Amino acid sequence: MPKRPQFTVVKTSEGWRVNVPASLAESGKRERYFHQTRDKAQQYASELREKYKQHGEAAAIIRPSLAEAATQAEKILKPWRISLVEAARMVAEIKERENASKPANEAIDAWLLACEGLRARTLDGYRQVSRKLKAAFNDTLLTSIGAEDIQNIIAPPGITGAAVLGRIRNARAFWRWAAKKGWCDADVFKAVEAPKNGRHQNEIAILTPTEAKCLLQVAEAHYPDAVASYALQLFAGIRVEELRRLEARHVTEGGIEMSADITKRGRRRHINPHPTLSAWLAIYPYSPCPNWREVDKACRRLAGWNLDSRLLEKQAAQAAAENGSEPEQLPVPTLGRWPQNALRHSHASYAVAAGAPLESLLFEFGHTQNPSVLREHYIGRASKKDAIEFFKIRPKGEEVPSIVAV
Template identity: 25%
Template sequence: MPRRNISSGPERRRPVKRQRMAGVTVTVQRSRKGPYTHSVVMRRDGQRLREKYFNSKQEAEALAQVWAIEAGNAGAKAAASVTEADKRFLAEARERLAPYGRTLVEAVDFFVRHLDRSQITLTVEALVDKLITTKSREGKSKRYLQDLSSRLGQFSREFGSRPVASLTTDDISSWLANLEVSPLSVANTRRVLSVLFNFGAALGTIETNPVTRAFSPSLVETEVGILTVGQSARLLAAAHECPEILPAVAVGLFAGVRDEELRDLDWSSVNFENGQITIRASKSKSARRRLIEMRPVLRAWLEPLRQLGGPVWPRQIHRGRRLHTEVRREAGFRSGAAKSEDDKALAPWPHNALRHSFASYDLALRKDAAALALELGHTTTAIVFAHYRELVLPEDAERFWKLRPEMVLGICKHDDPDFNEHSYVERSA
C-alpha cells in the first residue's frame, strides 16, 4: 500500500493548535502557500481578521500565543467597560433576533447599510426621471410612457423631494389608500410604483422594494362586456351615416385594435393585397409589432373607403372622439353615468367593447386561442381563455362574422323602433 503524503490533501490544513479568547479564535495550521510550512490565522465569527506565514512551527506557535494574549487583554478591557445596562440591552437584542436566526452583528450590518443608502441624495423625482428615460431608450410604447409619467408624476408631487431610501412601506400604503380613484386604478398605480422601486433597488439606492408589502386594494372580478350581434349591427348602421368615423369603428369591431392604437393607425398599415393590418411596435401598447388578419367582413366595410395613406381615425383626435360617442349614442349607448332622463334610456357602453367583442366572437368561431392571442398582442393564451371563452354561442359568432354592409343596411335601420335582436336573428338566419 503506498505511503500517504501528509503534505498534500485535506490533512495539510488540519489545525496544529487552536486557542479561543474573548470571542476571537487564533489557529496555527499547516500552510499551502509557497515555501511556508505554517500560518497563524485570527478569526472572529468566522471572518478572517489577521494572517501571517512562517517557515517553522515554533515561530507560528509563538506568534499565536502573543495574539491570544492581546485578544484576551482587549476582551478583558472591553468586558470591564460593559455596564449592567449594556448587558441587559445585549440580552434583549439577542432575544428579539432569536426568532429570525440572526446575530447582533448581522443586525448592525443591515442597519448600517440602510444608513449608508439613506445618505444617498437621489430623490424620488430624480429616480422617476431616470426610470422614464431608461424605459424610453428601451423602446417602450408611447402609451406605456404616458401611463408611467401620469401615475409617477402624481406620486412625485407628494414625495418628489424626499430621498428614495427614506420612504417606508407605511408611507406608500397611506398614500395609495387615500387615492380617490377606483380600486383598479389604485392597483395599476401600485404596479407602476413597484416598477419604480425595483428600478431603484437595481441602482443600489435601496435594498428592498417597499411596495412589496404595501397596501393592495381588493379587486372584484367583473365580466367582460361585449356587444350582442344586434347591437353590433346597430352600431355599424349608425357609423355608416358618418363615413369619417366608420373605418375606425369597423377596425375596432372586426380586428380588435385598441382605441389608443386606432388613433395612431395609418391607412398604409392596412394592406388590402396581403389581407393584413400591421400594428407597429411604436404604436402598440406592448411595444411589439403584430399582424392581424383582415376578415372578409372587415374588408367589405373598408373597401369603399380605402386610402393609400393618412390616419384611419379622423385627423382631429378630439373630433374623432366626439363622432365615436355620437355614433354609440345613435346605436343606443351612453358614455359614463346617466346624467339625464334620456341617458337613463340608453345602455352603458361596455369597457373596451369593440376589442372584447372581436375576441369573443373570433374564439367562438375559430377556436384558435393561440392565433387570437398573437393578434391581440398577448404573449400567452391565458388571458384569452380567462376573458373570452364561452361568452357567446357558436351560432351567434357565425351571425356576427356575416355582418356585411348589405346585410346590416338591409335589415337594420337604427331609427326603426321595431328593430330588436330577435328580428335580426330571424332575418339573417
C-alpha cells in the same frame, strides 16, 4: 476610576484563555477567548492592550452626561438584547443608506430620462404612475418610503381593474431600476399587493347590437373621422394598441395588412374584410383619427356610457363662453362602466355565433394559443339572432338582408 484591564493569559483545560470585560467587548457582554498555544494567547492579549491604549483609555475619563446617556440607552435596548455597539452600527447603516439614497422626485426624473426611446405607450404609462408618485412623495428619500406608502398611492385596498395592475407594473419597474442604483431596497416592493381578481372578473363583456349601432351612429353624427376606427374594431377585431400604429396604406379593398411592427405579438397577419366592414370603409375610408383617445371617450359618453370626457367638457365650456351662459351639463349616463376590450370581444363573439371557424379567427385575431382559448371565451356568448343583427349594421342607418349579413 475604573480598573485598567490586564488581559492576563490563564491556562485552562480548554486552552489558554484571555478575558475581555463587557465594557470593552464588541458585543457589550463579557467574552472569553481560548487559544491552543500560550504564544497565540499572549499575542492576542498584546493586541487587546494596544487597542485599549488607543481607544479604551478615553472611557476612563468619560464625561458624566455621556455615561448617563449610555446607561439610559442600555436600558432601552435591554428588552431587545441589543448592545450599544450593535445599536450604533444599525443606526450607522441606516444613515449610510440614506446618504446613498435619492429624493423620490429626483429619482423619478432620472428614471424617465433613462427610459427615453421606449414605445410611446410604455412611456405614457410610466409618466402616469410617475405623476402619482411624485405628487405623494416629492422630496422624500426613497429609503424612507415603505410598501404600505406605495400601496396606498397606486393600489389602495378595494380598488381593482386593469388600470391598477398597470400602475403596479409600472411602479415596480421604477423601483427595481432605483434599487439597482442603490437608492432603495428592492425587497420593499415585494410587500405591495395586487388586487385579487375573482372569477367573475375574468368574464368578458360584449356590446349588444343596439349598443354597437348607437356607438357608430354617434361617431357618424359628431366625429366622422372616428367611424372607420370603430368599424375596424367591431368588424375586424383589431386591438386598440394596434389601431394606433395602423396607417391608411394598410387598409385596402383586398384586406387589412397587419405587419409585424403593428401587431401586439410582432407576428404578421392578414384580415379579409367582412362585407359589413367593407360597407363602412366604402363610405368612411380609414385614416388615423386625430386625438383618438379623447374622441373615443367623447363618443362613448354620448352613447350613454359612464366615463369622463375632457373633450365634451371643453366644448361645452367654449359654447358657454361664446353665448355668455353657464356650461351645459353632459347627459346623465344611461349605461354602466365601459367593458374592457368590448369592441374586440364583441366582434369575436358575434363572428363565432355567425359560424366563423375558430381556426380562421385564431389567425386573424393574432392569438398564439390554440383554439380552446377562443372556444372558452366566445362560444355561446351571443346568439345566432343577435349575430345576424350585429352584422346587419350599416352606415347611415341602412340595413341589408340577413342572408348577406352573415
